[in-house]
Amino acid sequence: MPAFRYPERKHRRKHGPQGYQSPAEFRDWLRDEFAFRCVYCLEREQWGNRLGHFHIEHFVPKAVQPEQRLSYDNLLYSCQGCNLLKGPKTVPDPLKVFTSGTVVVRRNGSLHGRTKEAKLLIDVLQLNDESYQRRRRLMIGILSAVAKTNPALHRELLGFPDDLPNLATLKPPGGNSRPAGIKQSYYALRQSGQLPDTY
Template identity: 40%
Template sequence: MPKTAKRPRPKIGKAGAKAKAKPKSKTPHPFSFPAKPYRRIHGPQGHSDYVAYKPWLRDEFEFRCVYCLTRERWGPEAHNRFSIDHVKPKSLHQDLTCDYDNLIYACIRCNTLKSTMLGLPDPCKVSLASHLKLNLRSGRFLALTGQGEQLIEYLRLNAQDRVDDRCFHLLIFQSIDPRIRKALPLKFGYPPDLPDLSKLRPPQGNSRPEGVMMSHFARYHRKELPLYY
């Protein structure tokens, strides 16, 4: 019997499925909260003025407010519009006023509104994604839980000017105009003044020294940072 030509076997199973799978976008949506609670990578210690921790916190929380996701790059005054929030209010926990693990990075507006309010979720213990979601059409945050409702109400996350600002940035991010897409890094990229944490010397050292090599400054110089995030 004449030999029949071998027909290529159709790809099946895992390999075939992989070949057909759509590549996943590596860039999370800029208006989505981190899927997991923030896990601190820095541990500077010993400052008697908590403001001295600001460069570490900027880097730790990716240069944006943990509560409303407003970014340093969205305003003319960059990080001057941001401040340091105490998870446990300093008026009630004076011993934690300069405890790095009690500090988070927030815009001045959220920080002022939060003030000494208790009971809001700690973004280092629970992902705010489980409490809040943004409606990409309306620019308004939706509450997924009772604590999400509190966040929206207490921090006025859906105040009209905040919604307008969000819609403006959503339009930029979603634009398909190539000229606007070229400019995305200006609004959604990292700030130009990334802090060089390797030069900082906290008075009582750093309990997580390995974090410095994972800082945005170090990653930028290793060409590991995406153009926008």
């Protein structure tokens, strides 16, 4: 199920903007960092109305470590539902425990965790609740149908958004601890003709 395939490896951050005064200012960096998807459930910006639906999630809750509120490495990109369900809980790190090898996505939309931590994260986030399962089942069915009948729509649903952020133009007040990541940004890949049609 390419639409719901978790990353092959543990995530290593490619960007490192510093010094913004509000979490929202990190948004474009996080969109690019996490490929315009929710890190927990893989919901994509391309599948609906992005505005208001994607949040900046604090992995270590603000209540636990307020000083990490504006630390890029503590911020995740998440859909509204997952952000609400995660809330102020302390949970296993999705960037480490959710990979294509540790989470199996079944055609009926259910998830199967293959490790203790992946199972725990699935449980805490309620990622096997009926509404999440239904969403996955519907998207898998829609994508399978349009793959044959409407290739342009299929590419749109599994492709990148048009408004890829040009991170090279952003100037984080405290600099960027990982400047090499700019060349790996999806905007830069599109500029050099290396952006895949779908992912």
